[in-house]
Amino acid sequence: MSGDAFSPVTIGPVRLKNRFIRSGANEMMSKEMKPTRALAQFHTAYARGGVGMTTLAYIAVSKDGRTLPGQGVMNADSLPHYRAVTDSIHAHGAKASAQITHGGSFCQIDDLSTPRAMSASGGIDKMGVFKGRLFQRAMTRADMDRVTGEFAETARLCEQAGFDAIEVHMGHGYLLNQFLSPLSNKRRDDYGGSPENRARFPAEILAAVKAATGGRLAILAKINLFDGAPGGATVDDAIVAAKAFEAAGADMLVLSAGRNIESVWAIFGNSLPYDDLAAMQGGLFAKLQFAILKRSVPKLPPFRENYLMEQALALKAGLGASAMKLAYLGGVQSLAAAGAALEAGFDAVALARALIHDPALIEAWRTGASTASGCTACNRCVAVMYGPAGTHCPVAGNALDPALKDIFAGEGIADAA
Ligand SMILES: Cc1cc2nc3c(=O)[nH]c(=O)nc-3n(C[C@H](O)[C@H](O)[C@H](O)COP(=O)(O)O)c2cc1C
Numbered sequence: 001m002s003g004d005a006f007s008p009v010t011i012g013p014v015r016l017k018n019r020f021i022r023s024g025a026n027e028m029m030s031k032e033m034k035p036t037r038a039l040a041q042f043h044t045a046y047a048r049g050g051v052g053m054t055t056l057a058y059i060a061v062s063k064d065g066r067t068l069p070g071q072g073v074m075n076a077d078s079l080p081h082y083r084a085v086t087d088s089i090h091a092h093g094a095k096a097s098a099q100i101t102h103g104g105s106f107c108q109i110d111d112l113s114t115p116r117a118m119s120a121s122g123g124i125d126k127m128g129v130f131k132g133r134l135f136q137r138a139m140t141r142a143d144m145d146r147v148t149g150e151f152a153e154t155a156r157l158c159e160q161a162g163f164d165a166i167e168v169h170m171g172h173g174y175l176l177n178q179f180l181s182p183l184s185n186k187r188r189d190d191y192g193g194s195p196e197n198r199a200r201f202p203a204e205i206l207a208a209v210k211a212a213t214g215g216r217l218a219i220l221a222k223i224n225l226f227d228g229a230p231g232g233a234t235v236d237d238a239i240v241a242a243k244a245f246e247a248a249g250a251d252m253l254v255l256s257a258g259r260n261i262e263s264v265w266a267i268f269g270n271s272l273p274y275d276d277l278a279a280m281q282g283g284l285f286a287k288l289q290f291a292i293l294k295r296s297v298p299k300l301p302p303f304r305e306n307y308l309m310e311q312a313l314a315l316k317a318g319l320g321a322s323a324m325k326l327a328y329l330g331g332v333q334s335l336a337a338a339g340a341a342l343e344a345g346f347d348a349v350a351l352a353r354a355l356i357h358d359p360a361l362i363e364a365w366r367t368g369a370s371t372a373s374g375c376t377a378c379n380r381c382v383a384v385m386y387g388p389a390g391t392h393c394p395v396a397g398n399a400l401d402p403a404l405k406d407i408f409a410g411e412g413i414a415d416a417a
Contacts, residue, residue: 004342005335005349006366009052011325012218012251014164016052016095019342020362023254023329023350024057024099024167024222025381028390029405030072033063037411038390038404039072040085046355047094050362052348054089055097055167056082059158061150065102065175066109074100074154079161084410086162097165097220098158100209102147104175105136105184106260118143120178120185120192120201126261130285138187144201147175151205152212165218168206170241172267173259176202177224180241181233183262195233195240202241203248210249220327221245222254225311228266229259235311239318252325254350255312264293268353268379269307269331271297276383303377306341307331316345334372335365356381357393 006018022043029039039056046054059082060066060073072078086096105119108131116137117128125136139147155166170176178184179201185192191201202221210219223241227233242253258266265271274294278287308330316326328341329350338349354373355361364370378395385391389399 005338009325009347011165011220011348013216014053014095014218016348017093018050018052018362018366019348020051020053020338021097021254021327021348021350022046022051022054022355023352024055024097024169025352025356025391026057026385028068028385029400031070031405031408033060033066033070033073033075034078034081035072035085035409036081036405037407037409038400038402040088040409041400041404042391043085043096044088044092045359047089047092048363049355049358049360050364050366051094051355053095053097053165055099055165055350056085056163057099058169059098059100059154061100061102061147061154063111064107064109064113065147065150067103067106067174069109069111074098074157074161076157079157081409081411082158082161082163086164090162095164096162097167097218098154098161098163099167099169099222100151100154100158101169102150102175104178106174108133119175121187123186130289144191144204148205148208152208155209155212155217159213159217163217165220166209166213167220167222167254168202168209169222170202171222171224171256171258173261176205177259180224180237181227181259182237183227183229183232183259195237196244198233198237199241199244203244206245206248206250218251219249220252220254221250222256224259225255225257225308225315226266227259228257228263232259232262235314235318238311238315242315242319242324246319246322246324250324252327252347254327254329255308255315256329257308257311261293262296265297265300268377268382270303270377270379271300272379273383276380277386280383280386303331305331305333305337309341309344312341312346313344331377333375333377336371338365353377353379353381356391357396357398359398 357375
């Protein structure tokens with residue numbers, strides 16, 4: 001079984017040395033919208049630690065697409081610094097994927113260029129109320145064309161920055177998920193209503209990204225198997241969307257679930273440490289936001305390994321014969337759990353928390369030094385992400401030196417060019 005996990009896999013034009021992908025998980029290691037040396041070290045540790053591919057999380061396709069002020073944006077200024085990160089990942093034997101995205105109504109940054117954040121539909125802005133932006137606006141055709149162009153241009157620049165793969169983020173409630181989910185898409189045009197219509201704009205984005213990279217990069221999409229909230233998208237919706245994404249050129253889908261506001265437990269298979277999260281926030285509104293979210297969490301079953309397996313298998317069955325690869329994600333904490341996902345027919349496994357706990361986990365599994373992660377899914381990595389060192393495991397105590405976040409990843413490289 002472990003032999004399968006350590007066999008190569010091909011995703012579009014890219015060959016990974018094994019089946020392990022470090023899932024995109026916000027690092028909080030960018031500064032002034034550019035990656036820092038901390039980000040390079042962070043991802044180099046995953047490459048050195050044995051993953052086939054590591055994913056840089058949330059690279060915004062425009063300044064307006066950021067959800068946090070310093071967050072990385074791919075442009076001519078940041079490109080040499082991203083190049084330094086991908087060079088370092090490659091030097092340590094792994095491939096590099098760029099998760100590219102736009103936050104839509106989650107973009108509550110102070111310097112947003114429009115008075116209201118945009119989304120699939122207008123109405124109350126659930127995230128914006130904490131920032132004094134009560135309403136969001138529905139995207140017009142012109143907005144959709146502009147954002148499609150931004151995704152395509154970002155993908156083009158990612159290729160120049162040395163990335164092997166692009167992961168278009170369509171899950172967790174961000175802009176493209178705001179189109180996919182009936183919770184946020186109330187449109188009455190060709191982009192709302194039926195599951196086919198709700199998948200149309202994300203599929204157009206995917207096709208534009210594919211065209212911009214000309215089949216030279218692997219194109220992945222991270223999607224929700226289900227939203228996990230009443231009235232949200234179901235596995236049946238995800239099957240329709242997955243077919244549209246395959247037709248649009250996706251080489252692989254990474255199968256996630258849940259939405260950041262309504263059902264964050266569906267992302268993680270358990271609840272977040274809301275008291276820790278509130279303690280990490282500076283502003284009163286942010287603290288209040290986490291207090292409200294804590295009260296909205298339903299009674300949940302205990303965390304279990306491979307907690308999204310049932311729905312992932314349903315999507316796999318619904319897709320039928322398909323050339324598109326599927327990555328299982330959600331609660332892979334042991335070599336046995338990874339093996340079970342591969343045995344069930346998934347092509348790769350994606351992991352976040354187990355690798356945050358121990359970036360060298362895959363090499364330890366490969367050599368037989370260990371067969372399971374020490375991660376307890378306490379989710380404190382999510383809370384400490386907002387602290388000075390950025391994402392790390394406080395249990396393992398593996399925080400990077402915060403001073404590394406003051407130096408751009410390619411400092412010196414751009415000047416020398
Ligand atoms: C600290 C942290 C930050 C995350 N940030 C992102 C993100 O930026 N983009 C994303 O798609 N998923 C993000 N996730 C979700 C993970 O990629 C993954 O979907 C989730 O943790 C379930 O996988 P796991 O059980 O292997 O941890 C984050 C997870 C963690 C723990």
